[in-house]
Amino acid sequence: MNRVIVVKGAGDLATGIAHRLFRSGFPIIMTELAQPTVIRRTVAFAEAVFTGTTVVEGVKAVRIEPDKAMQVAEEGNIAVVIDEEAAIVEKCKPRAVVDAILAKKNLGTKITDAPVVIGVGPGFTAGADVHAVVETKRGHYLGRVITQGMALPNSGIPGNIGGYNQERILRAPCDGVFQAISRITRQVEAGEVVAQVNGYPVPATISGVLRGLIRDGLTVTAGLKIGDIDPRCVPEHCYTISDKARAVGGGVLEALFMLGGWPEVPYFRNQMPCLGQGTTINQ
Numbered sequence: 001m002n003r004v005i006v007v008k009g010a011g012d013l014a015t016g017i018a019h020r021l022f023r024s025g026f027p028i029i030m031t032e033l034a035q036p037t038v039i040r041r042t043v044a045f046a047e048a049v050f051t052g053t054t055v056v057e058g059v060k061a062v063r064i065e066p067d068k069a070m071q072v073a074e075e076g077n078i079a080v081v082i083d084e085e086a087a088i089v090e091k092c093k094p095r096a097v098v099d100a101i102l103a104k105k106n107l108g109t110k111i112t113d114a115p116v117v118i119g120v121g122p123g124f125t126a127g128a129d130v131h132a133v134v135e136t137k138r139g140h141y142l143g144r145v146i147t148q149g150m151a152l153p154n155s156g157i158p159g160n161i162g163g164y165n166q167e168r169i170l171r172a173p174c175d176g177v178f179q180a181i182s183r184i185t186r187q188v189e190a191g192e193v194v195a196q197v198n199g200y201p202v203p204a205t206i207s208g209v210l211r212g213l214i215r216d217g218l219t220v221t222a223g224l225k226i227g228d229i230d231p232r233c234v235p236e237h238c239y240t241i242s243d244k245a246r247a248v249g250g251g252v253l254e255a256l257f258m259l260g261g262w263p264e265v266p267y268f269r270n271q272m273p274c275l276g277q278g279t280t281i282n283q
Contacts, residue, residue, distance in 0.1 A: 004029055004073055005256075006094040008086050008109065010046035010061075011038045012212075013136070014100035016245020017120070017252045018045060018078055019059050021098075024253055027073035029092065030061070031083040037220065039212035039228050042184055042238050043245075048080040050215060057241060066091065089113050096260060098252055099124070102136070104154045116260045118252055122151045131259050134251035136244070143247035145255045163231065168208070170227030172220040173200045179216055185235045186210050195227065202226065209233050 003026060007018045010030040018028045036046040045061035047054040053062050061078040066088045072079035081088055086108070089097055096116035099109040105123040111130055119129070121136035126146050133146040141152065172178070176198030188194055188204040195202040195213065197220060204210075212228035220226060230237060241249075 002093055002095055003027060004070060004092060004094045005096045005098060006031065006086070006089050006092070006114070008097065008099045009101040010036065010044060010048075010080055011100075011102065012040035012044045012242065013102060013120070013245045013248060014098075015043060015045045015056055016241045017098060017100055017249040018061075019056060019241060020246065020249030020253055021256070022059055022078055026256075027070075029069045029073050029079045029081065029088060029094070031081055031086045031088060033084055034082050035218055037214045037218055037224065037226070039214055039225060040238075040242075041212065041215065043241055045078055045080055049082060057239075096256055099130070116256060118255050118259075119151075120248060120252065122154045125150050132255040134248055134255060136248055138244060142244065143251035145251050145258065147258075167205050168229045168231065169225055170194070170202055170205060170213075170229065172197050172222055172224045172226050173202060174198060174222050176200070176220065178214055178218050178220050178226060180213055182210055182213070184210055184213050185238045187233060187235075188229065197226075204229055206231055209235055209238065211238050 005026050005028055007014055007030045010032040018030055022028050030045055032046050032049050038044045038046045041047050043056050048061045048063040061080050062072050063080045064072045066081045069079040069081050070092055094114050097114040098118045100120040102121050106129055111117050117130045119133045124130045124133045126133045127148050133151050135141045135144040135151045137152045174197055178197055180195050182194040187209050190204055190207045192204045193201040194204050206229055208229040208231040211230040214226050
């Protein structure tokens with residue numbers, strides 16, 4: 001039986017999910033936009049859209065044409081396809097579909113898309129348009145698998161990190177073209193200009209490490225999230241999957257085994273790369 005899993009979206013949260021599933025032995029295909037406005041680019045497989053290949057914590061993703069995606073996934077890399085409508089779902093008949101676009105609403109995922117269909121975050125109803133929903137709201141229920149009903153509603157308030165929520169997010173001051181002045185991993189001070197949009201400055205809202213910034217040249221709209229400052233000031237965090245993404249990835253993995261069975265032994269576990277001294281494969 002076809003064991004491939006299609007993950008819709010390739011941002012940092014979707015990447016955390018795909019990374020966990022891949023390391024558990026599942027072949028993965030991810031769909032993405034032609035111009036993704038991903039903030040945490042250093043830990044997002046969406047970066048392959050621009051660069052052709054990208055590696056996150058020892059796992060490689062390759063941008064590929066849809067007709068070659070199955071081959072790439074079966075050979076042991078994550079396949080990333082530019083496919084806004086996720087047409088590849090109909091073409092490849094995956095064992096499971098995980099909608100991790102995080103649009104806060106369902107953009108077209110149906111419970112009939114695959115034998116197992118999982119929605120990530122609010123906007124889905126388990127038992128109606130998906131088989132299960134995984135909670136994404138930070139707190140007591142993060143990563144919980146819901147088999148009847150919905151995730152908690154979107155509060156519109158970013159999760160608290162180091163005592164800050166809204167303050168750590170950088171937003172576009174106007175419509176226009178984004179241009180970075182600073183770079184991811186750099187420590188910045190509150191008020192320091194880190195980017196601009198059509199010449200309008202984007203100052204750092206707090207002091208900390210610039211954990212994420214969208215790509216130069218992207219067209220943005222006023223109010224769009226374009227950056228993220230981490231007040232904990234640990235540059236290494238810029239290159240590792242977040243606790244939230246790991247928790248949600250664990251919830252998706254749990255849901256897959258609950259709903260799909262999957263008695264097979266993961267078939268390319270022995271192909272996993274060495275991640276370096278001191279790194280365990282079950283982090």
